[in-house]
Amino acid sequence: MTKHQKRLSVPNSWPIERKTETFTVKADAGPHGEAGVPLLIVLRDVLGYADSRKEARYALNQDSVLINGKAVSDEERPVGMFDILAFVERDEYYRVFPGQGGRLALTPLDEDAADSALGKIVNKQHVPGGDVQLTLHDGQTLLVDEGAPYDGGDSVVVSNDDGEIVAHFEYEEGALVTAVDGSHAGEVGTVETIQITPGSAENNVIVEQDDGEGFETIESYVVVIDENFTGDDDEAPEDVTDEASAGVDEGGDEE
Structure with missing residues (x-):
């Protein structure tokens, strides 16, 4: 089985540029299914904490990188929505949160909020x-x-x-939600109406926003959160798109 992934076919949630190189690293089996982003991309292309796969492996072998409280040693381990990343030696903590367009972004956290x-x-x-x-x-x-x-x-x-x-x-009218997929991915609002759709089709959700815009999407695209998950009380989510496009070792699969 190939260890390579063509950039043009990666999920929209992956924070990488698709036309700079042909291949990037492939996510291992694990949480989040196909939408999971390999940890190597986060370490190297997004945060710049490693220049190559070899450096990432060395860092992970120190047991100082945690995902949801557990040390990770596999650089291909998938990282996905709402995971908590902790870099113990740096005393840095992040929550993976949907950014604009559905690309995963990192919201800095205090240590107390990362447990x-x-x-x-x-x-x-x-x-x-x-x-x-x-x-x-x-x-x-x-x-x-x-x-x-x-x-x-x-x-x-x-x-x-x-x-x-x-x-x-609870998922109910009045709940604060964020869209994690679709054309409104990354947007936050309050559920105004849950429209029950007869048959096997998904229910629709109408979400109202403070600016009066609002949006409509399907039920599976929204996740109930509270105000602590929006990034309003912490620093705003990092815009990883530009960082990923300037990442080192763009081929993604070299040693």
């Missing part, structure tokens, strides 16, 4: 033993008691230390 990660519930089912299993957008699964107040479309905040749910945001 848990947000997840959207995309599936809920009963499992043997009487518990209920929640599946989050990144593939993570959680077991909760039957009758626990979690439904599909809701968001939960999960502690990186013990995997416990520490906050719960």
Whole structure:
């Protein structure tokens, strides 16, 4: 199986330029499916913390780079929406957040805000033993008691230390949401109306915004958040597009 990925065919969420070179690094199997961005791209092309794959491997072998509280040693490990990146030696922390156009951006965080990660519930089912299993957008699964107040479309905040749910945001009219895909990716607003669509088609969501514009999108494209996830109280998300286009070692697959 090839370890290379053609730039022209990468998902829109990848913060790289598509026409500078033919290939880039390919994401390994892991969370976030095909939309996951290889950690190497974040380290080298976005943040500039490594000039090559070899340097990235060396840095990761020091156990000083954490994703959602766990040390990562694979430079191809996928990074995706709402992951928490911690660079221990630098004392730097970031949340992966949707930027304009759906490209992943990094929101700087304080250390205290980096101890848990947000997840959207995309599936809920009963499992043997009487518990209920929640599946989050990144593939993570959680077991909760039957009758626990979690439904599909809701968001939960999960502690990186013990995997416990520490906050719960219901998907309902009036909820604060961000679009993570589609033409309105990266926009934030409040759910005005959830339009139930008969049959198998997805429900539509009408989102109102402070500037009066608002937008309409489908249900699977929105994620419930709270004001702490918008970047308003922290620094704004970094614009990674220009940084990625100026990244070192553009071929992406050299050693």
